[in-house]
Amino acid sequence: FHAVSDSYSSSIHVQSGDEKNGREVIKAHSGVASFDLIDAKTAQSSTKKWYCAKSKRAAVTMVYLSIFAVLGAMVRIVIAQLFGEECKNPGTVGWLKAGQPLCVTADGEASVEGGIIFADLPANLLGSFIMGFMLSSSALDLPTSLPVAWAPADSSFQSMDVIHLAIRTGFCGSLTTYSSWNSEMVVMIIDGEGSKLSLIFRAFLGYLIGLETALASFVLGKNVAKGIHSKINPEQHIEGLETKKLKERGVYVSSFLPDFERRFLPDMSMDEYQQYVDSNLVVPLFNWRESTKSNRQVGNPHLSLLIDIEITALVAGEKLSNEQISEGMKVGWDIDSLVKWMVNKKENEIGKQPIESKDFKFSTSILTFTTVMGILVIGIFVLNDIDAYTITYRTMLYAGLFAPFGALLRWKLSKLNGKIGGKYSWIPVGTLLANLIGSIISAFIIGLEYRMHEDEDFWVEGTLRAIKVGFAGSLSTVSTFISEFAGFLKSPHPINGYNYIWLSLGSSCIFGSIFYGAIVAGMDE
Secondary structure (H helix, E strand, C coil), X not given: CXXXXXXXXXXXXXXXXXXXXXXXXXXXXCCHHHHHHHHHHHHHHHHHHHXXXXXXXXXXXXXXXXXXXXXXXXXXXXXXXXXXXHHHCCCCCHHHCCCCCCCCCECCCCCCXXXXXXXXXXXXXXXXXXXXXXXXXXXXXXXCCCXXXXXXXXXXXXXXXHHHHHHHHHHHHHHCCHHHHHHHHHHHHHHCXXXXXXXXXHHHHHHHHHHHHHHHHHHHHHHHHHHHHHHHCHHHHHHHHHHHHHHHCCECCCCCCCHHHHHHCCCCCCHHHCCEEEHHHHHHHHHHHHHHHHHCECCCCCHHHHHHHHHHXXXXXXXXXXXXXXXXXXXXXXXXHHHHHHHHHHHHCCCXXXXXXXXXXXXXXXXXXXXXXXXXXXXXXXXXXXXXXXXXXXXXXXHHHHHHHHHHHHHHXXXXXXXXXXXXXXXXXXXXXXXXXXHHHXXXXXXXXXXXXXXXXXXXXXXXXXXXHHHHHHHCCCHHHHHHHHXXXXXCCCHXXXXXXXXXXXXXXXXXXXXXXXXXXXXCC
16 A cells, blocks of 8 residues: 655555654464454354344345255266266166266175275265365455455455355255265175174275365365465455465454455555555554554454454444443554544545445245246156156156255254354354264165165155255265364364364264164064
8 A cells, every 4th residue: 555645654655765664573373363253253243144034135045055955966966876876776877878987986885896985975075175165265364355265356256145155055065965975884884794893994994085085175175266366366365475474473464354454454565456545544544553563463462352443443334332442542552543544434435345245136036946946846747757767867856855955954053053162162063963963864764775675666765765865965064064174173273173073973873873773683684
C-alpha cells in the first residue's frame, strides 16, 4: 500500500521516499493456537446460519445437499461396477458388455483374491481428492479467506456457499463410503479362508491401505488447489510469500481480516499489487498499527484480546463492547483511531467488498429436486425386466433414492462435533456416529442378504441393497473422516488424530462383526 504523504512514513511504502520504519521482531513458536480462537467464533456463527431449520435458505441447502448426494452415490456405484463388480458377476453391467472392465477390486469374500483392495477404494480416492481440492484458502494455510482456494478471487463461484457445502458434504460425502470399506473387512475376517490370525492381519492391511491411499489423495487435492491458486491469484500468492516471511519472524497474521487491513497491519510489501490510499484517510489505521505493533507477536499475552477486537471491528463491523474498549486502553492501544478508521473506510468505500453469499431461488431449487427424484422413481418402475442388466440399473436408481436421507442425517449429526465437554471435546462425535451407524447397518444387511434365497422378490432384495448402498453408504463418509484426521495432524495435539483413527476403525470393526456374525451364525453348519 502506498500512503501518499509528507507528514509521516508508512511502514509499507512511502511515496516521498522517506525511510521505512524499523521494527524489532522476536522469534516465537507457531501461531496455530491463535487461529483456533477465530475458527471457534467463525464455526459458531456458521452453525447458526446453516441450521436455521425454518428458513428458506436452510431448505434450499438441504435440497442441494440431497441432489449432490444422489450424484455422489450414483458415481460411486458406477465406479464400483467399472473396477470390479463386472468381474465378480459377469453380465450384470450392460454398458461394459462390449468393453473391458478394470478388474482391480474385490468384495472381501474368500472366493475373490485380493480382498483387501475393496470395491469402493477407487471412489474413496476420488472423493478424498475432490474434498482436498475444494478446501478454502484458510484451510490451506493461505493468507486470504477465499471460500474455494482454486477459483479466481473475483469469480461468482466464490459466493455460492450452498454449492460448496453441497459438493463437500453431499457429493464427496456420498461418493466416499466408510461403511462399505468396513463391511468388506468384516466379511473377510468372519468368512474368509485361512486362519483367523491371517484373516485379521489381511483386514488390518485393508484398513491401512484404505486409510493411507485416501489421505494421500486428500493431500494431492490440496496441493493441486494450491498450485492453481498461485497461478490464477498472483496477488494472493505474493501475499502468501510475505505472510510466510512474517510468520517465520514470529509475527501473527490473521487470514480473516479484509484485504487492506490484513496487508497493512503487519506491514507487507506487495510489489506491483500495492494499493494506493489517501494518507489522510489511512492515518487512523496507521496510528492503530503503531500502538499495537509490539503485541502482534505470537505468544504475546495480549494477542488474544487484539484478535478479538479486530475481528469485532474489522470483520464483523460491529461496535466494540465497553469491556473491549477498557481492556484495550489499559494495554495502551489507540482505540479512538480504530473507530475513526472504521468510519473512514465505510464513508470512502476503501478496500474490496466482502464476498456475499449467493441466494438461490427456493422455487427453482424445489423444482430441480423434484425433477431428480422423479426421474429416479420413474426409472425404478419403468425398468422392471428380470435380466441381470436391468436389475443392476434398477438397483442403482433405487440406491440413489435413499442417498439424500443418509447425507442429510450425516449433516445433522455433524452438529454434535465438539459438543462433548472435558478432555474428550476434540472427538468429532457426529462423524464418528455417522460412520459407526452406517457400518452397523451395512454389515447387518450383508448378513441378511447372505441368508436370502436367490429367487427373492426385487422389492425385498432391492430395498435392502438400496438401504445398504444408498442410505448407509451416504450416511458414512471417508472424505470428511480423512479431512478431520489431516486436521488433527496439523494441530498442536497430532496424537488425537491417531486416537481418532483407532476409535473409529476399532469400534466399526467390532460392532460390524457382532451384527454380521450374529446374522450368519450357524448357516454353514
